Amino acid sequence: MSAERSRETQNPNPYPDPSRKDRCSCDSPEKHVKNLLSARFMEKLRNALRGAIQKYGPEFAKQRLWNREFSAGRWVCLETTGDHRVHVHIERYANNGAVLDLGCGPGTTGLELSPQAYSCYTGVDISDVAVEKAHSRAVEAGRAIQNQYFHSDILTFCPTQKYDVIFFGDSIYYIPPRSILPMLRRYSGYLTAKGVFIARMFDVTGRHRYIFDTIERDFDLIGEWRNADHACIFAFRPRGDE
Numbered sequence: 285m286s287a288e289r290s291r292e293t294q295n296p297n298p299y300p301d302p303s304r305k306d307r308c309s310c311d312s313p314e315k316h317v318k319n320l321l322s323a324r325f326m327e328k329l330r331n332a333l334r335g336a337i338q339k340y341g342p343e344f345a346k347q348r349l350w351n352r353e354f355s356a357g358r359w360v361c362l363e364t365t366g367d368h369r370v371h372v373h374i375e376r377y378a379n380n381g382a383v384l385d386l387g388c389g390p391g392t393t394g395l396e397l398s399p400q401a402y403s404c405y406t407g408v409d410i411s412d413v414a415v416e417k418a419h420s421r422a423v424e425a426g427r428a429i430q431n432q433y434f435h436s437d438i439l440t441f442c443p444t445q446k447y448d449v450i451f452f453g454d455s456i457y458y459i460p461p462r463s464i465l466p467m468l469r470r471y472s473g474y475l476t477a478k479g480v481f482i483a484r485m486f487d488v489t490g491r492h493r494y495i496f497d498t499i500e501r502d503f504d505l506i507g508e509w510r511n512a513d514h515a516c517i518f519a520f521r522p523r524g525d526e
């Protein structure tokens with residue numbers, strides 16, 4: 285996430301200058317460099333493991349990981365409005381109807397929408413910590429009836445109604461690549477006749493290009509809005525629909 289990246293740049297350098305003897309108890313520069321390299325390796329390993337659990341882990345492991353991160357404050361950045369103004373696009377296609385937000389986190393998108401622009405909003409997230417937060421924010425904002433939240437994995441959630449917009453806000457990366465198309469085809473059955481999917485992703489020309497390509501192959505792209513940091517919002521619908 286761009287917000288996450290910017291927070292990481294504020295952290296103190298985890299690899300201090302080897303000449304600063306006061307920061308390290310190693311008795312030789314070689315040993316110091318070796319320790320730094322192994323710390324770096326361990327961090328990479330931890331990140332790889334985290335990514336693998338987020339995408340391929342069993343539901344309980346994904347839930348535990350996201351809960352831990354939300355509880356530790358890692359995702360506080362999601363509680364403020366980003367600069368992508370995704371709600372404008374959702375409002376346009378919502379047509380005063382129903383919005384489903386898959387991977388809603390602390391529910392910021394559901395609160396950014398103008399209350400007059402939709403009839404009901406459903407937020408779904410694998411983290412019950414995030415869902416609780418989203419619910420209490422909706423209560424505070426006087427939207428406890430208009431906005432409903434459910435704790436579930438996107439891959440297994442079964443809607444009980446059709447939606448005018450089904451939205452993935454920086455959440456589609458956490459779906460295993462092979463499951464993206466079957467998942468979208470399943471959710472296509474929960475779109476209204478004029479319903480659309482909207483997704484927001486970053487680095488869409490880089491490591492997430494495959495998601496965009498996968499969608500473009502099977503769906504009709506009906507709108508695309510990119511910004512300078514390669515963040516992209518795009519709207520698409522099942523092929524053949526008007």
Ligand SMILES: C[S@@+](CC[C@H](N)C(=O)[O-])C[C@H]1O[C@@H](n2cnc3c(N)ncnc32)[C@H](O)[C@@H]1O
Pocket residue numbers: 285338346350362386387388389390391392393408409410411414436437438439452453454455458
């Ligand atoms: C980067 S956050 C984005 C949150 C929110 N959409 C926003 O833009 O503020 C990704 C969210 O997806 C949720 N998530 C990840 N994998 C999920 C899954 N398989 N099912 C449901 N939610 C998932 C995480 O718990 C997290 O809240």
